[in-house]
Amino acid sequence: MNAPNKSGWKPQMELSEDGIHTGPATTTGNHALMLEEPLLFEIGHAETTGVDLPEIDASVQTRLAGLERSEPIGLVGLTEPETVRHYTRLSRQNYGIDLGFFPLGSCTMKHNPRLNEKMARLPGFADIHPLAPQQSVQGALEVIDQLADWLKTLTGMPGVAMSPKAGAHGELCGILAIRAAHTARGDARKVVLVPESAHGTNPATAAFAGYDVDNIPATPEGRVDVEALKARLGPDVAAVMITNPNTCGLFEKDFRTIADAVHEVGGYVYCDGANFNAIVGRVRPGDLGVDAMHINLHKTFSTPHGGGGPGSGPVVFSEALMPFAPLPFVRKDEEGQFELVEEESREETRGQTFGRMTAFHGQMGMFTRALTYMLSHGADGLKQVAEDAVLNANYILRSLEDILHAPFADSGPCMHEALFGDKDFGGDLSTLDLAKGLIDEGYHPMTVYFPLVVHGAMLVEPTETESKASIDQFIAAFRSVTERALAGDETLKQAPYYAPRRRLDETAAARKPKLVWSEPEDE
Amino acid sequence: MNAPNKSGWKPQMELSEDGIHTGPATTTGNHALMLEEPLLFEIGHAETTGVDLPEIDASVQTRLAGLERSEPIGLVGLTEPETVRHYTRLSRQNYGIDLGFFPLGSCTMKHNPRLNEKMARLPGFADIHPLAPQQSVQGALEVIDQLADWLKTLTGMPGVAMSPKAGAHGELCGILAIRAAHTARGDARKVVLVPESAHGTNPATAAFAGYDVDNIPATPEGRVDVEALKARLGPDVAAVMITNPNTCGLFEKDFRTIADAVHEVGGYVYCDGANFNAIVGRVRPGDLGVDAMHINLHKTFSTPHGGGGPGSGPVVFSEALMPFAPLPFVRKDEEGQFELVEEESREETRGQTFGRMTAFHGQMGMFTRALTYMLSHGADGLKQVAEDAVLNANYILRSLEDILHAPFADSGPCMHEALFGDKDFGGDLSTLDLAKGLIDEGYHPMTVYFPLVVHGAMLVEPTETESKASIDQFIAAFRSVTERALAGDETLKQAPYYAPRRRLDETAAARKPKLVWSEPEDE
Amino acid sequence: MRYLPLTDTDRADMLELIGASSIDDLFVDVPEVARLDGPIRDLPMHASEMAVERHMKGLASKNLAAGDAPFFLGAGAYRHHIPASVDTVIQRGEFLTAYTPYQPEIAQGTLQMLFEFQTQVARLYGCAVANASLYDGSTACWEAVAMAGRVTKRKRAVLSGALHPHYAQVVKTMAQFTGDTIADAQPAIQTEPDLEGLISRIDEETACVVVQYPDILGRVSDLSKVAEAAHAKGALLVAVNTEPVALGAIQSPGELGADIVVGEGQAIGVGLQFGGPYLGLFAVRNPKHVRQMPGRLCGETTDAEGRRGFVLTLSTREQHIRREKATSNICTNSGLCALAFSVHMTLLGEKGLRELAAENHRLACLAADRLEKVPGVKLLNNAFFNEFTLMLDGKPARDIVRELADRGVLGGVSLGRLYPGVEALEHALLVTVTELTTEEDIETLATELEGVLS
Amino acid sequence: MRYLPLTDTDRADMLELIGASSIDDLFVDVPEVARLDGPIRDLPMHASEMAVERHMKGLASKNLAAGDAPFFLGAGAYRHHIPASVDTVIQRGEFLTAYTPYQPEIAQGTLQMLFEFQTQVARLYGCAVANASLYDGSTACWEAVAMAGRVTKRKRAVLSGALHPHYAQVVKTMAQFTGDTIADAQPAIQTEPDLEGLISRIDEETACVVVQYPDILGRVSDLSKVAEAAHAKGALLVAVNTEPVALGAIQSPGELGADIVVGEGQAIGVGLQFGGPYLGLFAVRNPKHVRQMPGRLCGETTDAEGRRGFVLTLSTREQHIRREKATSNICTNSGLCALAFSVHMTLLGEKGLRELAAENHRLACLAADRLEKVPGVKLLNNAFFNEFTLMLDGKPARDIVRELADRGVLGGVSLGRLYPGVEALEHALLVTVTELTTEEDIETLATELEGVLS
Numbered sequence A, B: 001m002n003a004p005n006k007s008g009w010k011p012q013m014e015l016s017e018d019g020i021h022t023g024p025a026t027t028t029g030n031h032a033l034m035l036e037e038p039l040l041f042e043i044g045h046a047e048t049t050g051v052d053l054p055e056i057d058a059s060v061q062t063r064l065a066g067l068e069r070s071e072p073i074g075l076v077g078l079t080e081p082e083t084v085r086h087y088t089r090l091s092r093q094n095y096g097i098d099l100g101f102f103p104l105g106s107c108t109m110k111h112n113p114r115l116n117e118k119m120a121r122l123p124g125f126a127d128i129h130p131l132a133p134q135q136s137v138q139g140a141l142e143v144i145d146q147l148a149d150w151l152k153t154l155t156g157m158p159g160v161a162m163s164p165k166a167g168a169h170g171e172l173c174g175i176l177a178i179r180a181a182h183t184a185r186g187d188a189r190k191v192v193l194v195p196e197s198a199h200g201t202n203p204a205t206a207a208f209a210g211y212d213v214d215n216i217p218a219t220p221e222g223r224v225d226v227e228a229l230k231a232r233l234g235p236d237v238a239a240v241m242i243t244n245p246n247t248c249g250l251f252e253k254d255f256r257t258i259a260d261a262v263h264e265v266g267g268y269v270y271c272d273g274a275n276f277n278a279i280v281g282r283v284r285p286g287d288l289g290v291d292a293m294h295i296n297l298h299k300t301f302s303t304p305h306g307g308g309g310p311g312s313g314p315v316v317f318s319e320a321l322m323p324f325a326p327l328p329f330v331r332k333d334e335e336g337q338f339e340l341v342e343e344e345s346r347e348e349t350r351g352q353t354f355g356r357m358t359a360f361h362g363q364m365g366m367f368t369r370a371l372t373y374m375l376s377h378g379a380d381g382l383k384q385v386a387e388d389a390v391l392n393a394n395y396i397l398r399s400l401e402d403i404l405h406a407p408f409a410d411s412g413p414c415m416h417e418a419l420f421g422d423k424d425f426g427g428d429l430s431t432l433d434l435a436k437g438l439i440d441e442g443y444h445p446m447t448v449y450f451p452l453v454v455h456g457a458m459l460v461e462p463t464e465t466e467s468k469a470s471i472d473q474f475i476a477a478f479r480s481v482t483e484r485a486l487a488g489d490e491t492l493k494q495a496p497y498y499a500p501r502r503r504l505d506e507t508a509a510a511r512k513p514k515l516v517w518s519e520p521e522d523e
Numbered sequence C, D: 001m002r003y004l005p006l007t008d009t010d011r012a013d014m015l016e017l018i019g020a021s022s023i024d025d026l027f028v029d030v031p032e033v034a035r036l037d038g039p040i041r042d043l044p045m046h047a048s049e050m051a052v053e054r055h056m057k058g059l060a061s062k063n064l065a066a067g068d069a070p071f072f073l074g075a076g077a078y079r080h081h082i083p084a085s086v087d088t089v090i091q092r093g094e095f096l097t098a099y100t101p102y103q104p105e106i107a108q109g110t111l112q113m114l115f116e117f118q119t120q121v122a123r124l125y126g127c128a129v130a131n132a133s134l135y136d137g138s139t140a141c142w143e144a145v146a147m148a149g150r151v152t153k154r155k156r157a158v159l160s161g162a163l164h165p166h167y168a169q170v171v172k173t174m175a176q177f178t179g180d181t182i183a184d185a186q187p188a189i190q191t192e193p194d195l196e197g198l199i200s201r202i203d204e205e206t207a208c209v210v211v212q213y214p215d216i217l218g219r220v221s222d223l224s225k226v227a228e229a230a231h232a233k234g235a236l237l238v239a240v241n242t243e244p245v246a247l248g249a250i251q252s253p254g255e256l257g258a259d260i261v262v263g264e265g266q267a268i269g270v271g272l273q274f275g276g277p278y279l280g281l282f283a284v285r286n287p288k289h290v291r292q293m294p295g296r297l298c299g300e301t302t303d304a305e306g307r308r309g310f311v312l313t314l315s316t317r318e319q320h321i322r323r324e325k326a327t328s329n330i331c332t333n334s335g336l337c338a339l340a341f342s343v344h345m346t347l348l349g350e351k352g353l354r355e356l357a358a359e360n361h362r363l364a365c366l367a368a369d370r371l372e373k374v375p376g377v378k379l380l381n382n383a384f385f386n387e388f389t390l391m392l393d394g395k396p397a398r399d400i401v402r403e404l405a406d407r408g409v410l411g412g413v414s415l416g417r418l419y420p421g422v423e424a425l426e427h428a429l430l431v432t433v434t435e436l437t438t439e440e441d442i443e444t445l446a447t448e449l450e451g452v453l454s
């Protein structure tokens, strides 16, 4: 693509579909610092490489059982200069927290401190093998132990499983422990109750673990309908999965009541801790009757999202579920030596563990970052984190409720995110159009169309790492785009105008999926 | 600036001066990923900080001779999230080698290998003090010694001074050694001869060192006019400063003859080594009769330019000038211990040294990078560097000479850069307009209006780290912009259209210089 | 607080606009029982960067970094040289601090990278399509078993005895709950893997056979036989690879007939990191199976101006759309590790990967020959790539590994560590050699091993 | 070759287009005498990243890093904690791989940063204007002397005896050639600097007086007296500062009447790096002097659409325009170090810099008190910031520093190292303490010093 036009150039204006002039056309397709970049496979070569290794000596005898490769793999290489440039140019087509405000509700896009990155790269952490003799990795085991202590203390829960690799994996960990607990007492249960407002991973996890999923309705004020829930409780209910603060941005006032009711009928309470950032250092879920809760270190504890991962989702447990937690885990022996408890010692230790859910001991690289973050903030700093996150969200909610439909504005203060709906937009403008309009304004849009309980939902999570100036500018921009939406400004349907790409055709992508590159026929 | 418009928004199109629509206006002034950023002093606060230090305890006794600060300094601070974002947003308004082709003639903008950066950051190099006991920095002294060996071997010169901080500082080093040599033999000379095509630092350096500067004319084919030079030589001439390959991109064929003639009359030959990249590993200046030459490690040896520096300009010396080289320098003693020779031992060692030209031992951070680069390439790789650099330049010269005026196209092959002029441009279009047109195409323009000997000069230096595909696309873009210039396409006068800023008013800047920020009166 | 931009003035102003008298007003919905009177006790207060750095460096210094000792560990996690530019790229804020590309117009960087990554993985595995990554090799292995169940509508999985025991554990953990039956075995200590035995366990209820290639003992064997047998019974062959570098030297599982190929990508670009984050690779040979795949997929499309662009696609398989009917519950995956893998793979290219593999194999052969000469040591493998099994006389290998560590040598992984309590495997030591292993390292291991054994 | 993208096919194709039969054809203009028949001898061939890394790490390991020992060195180069985010910023390719901002439309990042940097430096120094950096403090010092000459049309500079000896050397080196006369002296070992003596040396020919603040012995004294005396004789006061952190605690040279303030900026953001690259700071109190300043200046302006922007300005002072009439020959400066300084200064801010200074001074006082107690040690200074001079009995301080190093302590800088052969200074040891110095470090120095002295 962007083949330079060899045929010589005629002055002419680029015409975009909607007839808006965007300046003289360029032969490269570049626009100054907004640079187009071909696919790796269009610029790389099979014989090009960015590493210097000895040429293969065909004469040496191999011991590969006659399975030596005969066909080419089909990979291409680039030299280092080309590689650095390829990925630098690609990176510039991305938005990130480092660039600007990223109020993606439910995802807690807070600043990623650079000290965390530096610490995670210390060879003593980055360059050690998961199966190294334990005497040679005592410091690593101690990191896991210290982080576990922080998590237990912050949540007021007695146990924690460190190995889950992300939030959804943590949910699985919690649900499996619950299932193991019921199985252990010969009490087979079929159903897990999940509010309609729940994140998709909740029902998916319950189903993945072999449960049927029943929905719990919400009250008009955006919280779990306690009466409806109680009505549904019974001996078939293994657990309820509730997010608190919930995905409407509200604190579940009656959580404790719900928990008691669930325990009443022999069920367990799973809390989705994705929104822990709203209460960290201020509220301990353990005080609310939670049996299991995952904590997204990549949200509350600032480990980078990296364009989709990796994450880390340790799960804290109540006394009741602790015995069923997975392997491996770290234990401190009498002499203060740290020991990794694996299958071997399962008998003497956690006879009832449901087993291993990943090959090694969890996301060590995230542990070092999260521990660095916790030590930096301390108990006082973390409390301030929650308070500033909640303050920022309420500030946004109250600054925009006059112009934007805020379905739960009267349900009391919101927690760390403000939820809006698309009521009264002019023409056929939708939440999506508003979101795309915000892109042109230099923002990453909020989460849209989630939670499902609000029409055209817009979930705004500012986090605590934004300045007031930044939030004020966002509010002004959000306001202006909203005014356009209410006024039915059709130009919004074409937004974004200034991003590396205009709107992309997702339907076409799904109809004839092209998921890998292939050599063009005509070559 | 970019204060969000509180007054609510009216759909409207941004009109740029030249009446080209660029899409709907934004309240933030941002355009998706092209982000505006206020000045640090407009967003920072005196009480805000990005470091956590103990509060000042006013009660403790100070020992500051009563000079304790009474007035505020006037600085402002940002927290880390704000800091990272401020500089990330600023960085995105910059062009760099990592983004694309950067054919800035005479500046050798080659790829900066990342291994160099990694090695320079090893605590053993980055965290050692220049005055540390020498027994504790033997490795650092050895780096200097090894790099010195490489430089001497590559240039075929017996001596080298490592402390000069950049090319111009190296020129000063060379010229001072020459002056010291003449002084030492009681032969005071007044004049340094410099070709018209020389870089500004050459005459500036000669003058800075107390010499009068005389120009040497160039031949029509773009080389030093040997006859004119010989004619000018005499007992008053201390030295000639010649760039080879010269700034017209040509090799000075008669360099040896010139050198002999200069030595004849008791003068010395200073060679500006800024263009060493064209011949490194293939030609040794020592074989051409050079007495002193600086080498820009930030050009030939890939240390990053960093938006203006730092550089490093070691100077190689002939036998004749070696005794006058500056302090300090590194020496290896009998037991293979490395020793830093400073003032103390000046007698026993370089009785005639002209002294110290900087506080410490030179640009250690650049030495580690340059040595890493040399070891990576080796003798074979460096030769290939010169050959590919020259090949790329000739490829560009021959691909564009049909359409662009190439004044020295018939003077034989060019070296590592191709020189063009602005002949036949239509309307009142100039080299500057063409350069700005290339910005819209996604390139950093070539060097313009240098050397002064060619009208509307355009000096294109591709370096060896570009792929053929990259150069081909550049040629096509350059061709199309040239066609616009020849065709008198007036839209070029407005270019760039797509950069973070349109053309900036340099005259206004110089007329009423505003060089520091100051609090707005009205606040 | 260096990470918190709000000033006290800001806080006061904002509370006023909100109409709250204090921050506590915003937490009124928290029930009495859960209110705290101040910062949580038993935790330190905030600390300076300098102080935290001291603390973390103290902990790091208690570990013996692989780079500081002769190092021979593998068994699912491999140490290779990672070019410096890989870290430069993944530290770009635009990659590091981006989220899952849900707004494609401002996420083309991540999306195009994923499209390139998917292509690299598919080609490496000899498959038609690969996804945008899963957590790690072990969870990818379970996802493959689960997918095979969906495709074949059967609930029985046959695991090769030479599958990494941790991977087998993960599969069995999940199966306890899904009701799948897992037939597994332990590796037999023999020169060649027992493919016949494995094939004999395939029946008409079998959804898939899971084979590791190269296997847990470092052995390399021809999967095509197993593929035929499986297909004959209507089962799928799931091939697991834990050392992608090997595929630079040997034929890909796809070429040998595997239907689903999964593996651990950590060896390329990611590093050891004590076990995580790692990179789950997942690919299928038959494009028809795409809609049964777990995880995210990036696809090509065009924008409103007709320019090529990329988006996440086929999300109707995923939890955020399909909820309880999703093919998996995965959401966050290993995006940044996929980037590191893709950058490193780009630097290697076809040529580099093949040369890297050849160099690994050359040094491994060298090491095998040398170590075999140590009295009391026998080499089990006929064939291997960069990892082989040694049978040691006398003490259990696990003790020997510990004693070697006392002598400053990280000598390998004992099967005793991987299969606690299994006597037959007690004396087996798994030794891995990569391009980072020097001949001096090999000599040191030989000498120290001799010392420990005698 | 990992850094060279051209393939052999490319090379052949390109030679063909050029019409050359071989690469040698392009080097025909090189005279016979200088032609080589192959790669230069006596140099190694190209090596892999892995191999080069081993070599460089080997060299690095022969140095004792400041972080690995109790560390008390200063004397013009200071070790402070640099926040991790500083390196993140300077590694951004857009900053690292940019050139001098000659094309302002695509260099606003560098330019705005320089404008902010100039403002920070001007305010720190109490001046009206600062430039965009020079090589280092010592060359900035010479540039100041040269500029004073241009402003006053005089050719005599008076250097305080307490000016860093290396700075004095640099000035004298240049003066040999420019014909300036330099009146300098050695520091007198006394509690207070001899300002009277200095003032007495100022006469009607004097272009400038150069005073370091705090001075080479760590002493702090009131410059305003010197300023008045200099101004009375029509001379300028040039103040030199080598520890910018000090200016967080004491009044700025500009406030005390200095006309030109220069210094070394390395202490903030740049690091030790064995002496370079460092950061030359240059500022003037009187805006009228701007056109006599050396080096680049960044100024504010507007673009064709009226938006604020920045450009390099007043270039008619510079070599690329003015050639032999330029105010200096400097071209490349210390751009990236200026960025590091500016980022670190932004993180500190007014509050952080003042607290940092207070913490340095607090610990320095602590150390002075403790070390004074060591038998055979006398503290020279009444006043100091984070650096003070100790007089030691017995052996020359230089030997003591070496012996301390043998004991793993980097105990300070001996004046013997700075003033070789000057007996009067032989027993003086310069000790520096920063926020990175722990009380344990101080205790260790005290103990080891006692050991060495007794």
Ligand SMILES: Cc1ncc(COP(=O)(O)O)c(C=O)c1O
Pocket: A106, A107, A166, A167, A168, A169, A199, A201, A202, A243, A247, A272, A274, A275, A296, A311, A312, A313, C330, C331, C332
């Ligand atoms: C409310 C909620 N629950 C669960 C998850 C899943 O966490 P992860 O993406 O780490 O698997 C998320 C993440 O987006 C979430 O927002």
Ligand SMILES: Cc1ncc(COP(=O)(O)O)c(C=O)c1O
Pocket: B106, B107, B166, B167, B168, B169, B199, B201, B202, B243, B247, B272, B274, B275, B296, B311, B312, B313, D330, D331, D332
């Ligand atoms: C030909 C020439 N000479 C000298 C110099 C000066 O080198 P530096 O900028 O490192 O002082 C340059 C740099 O642009 C140059 O191109």
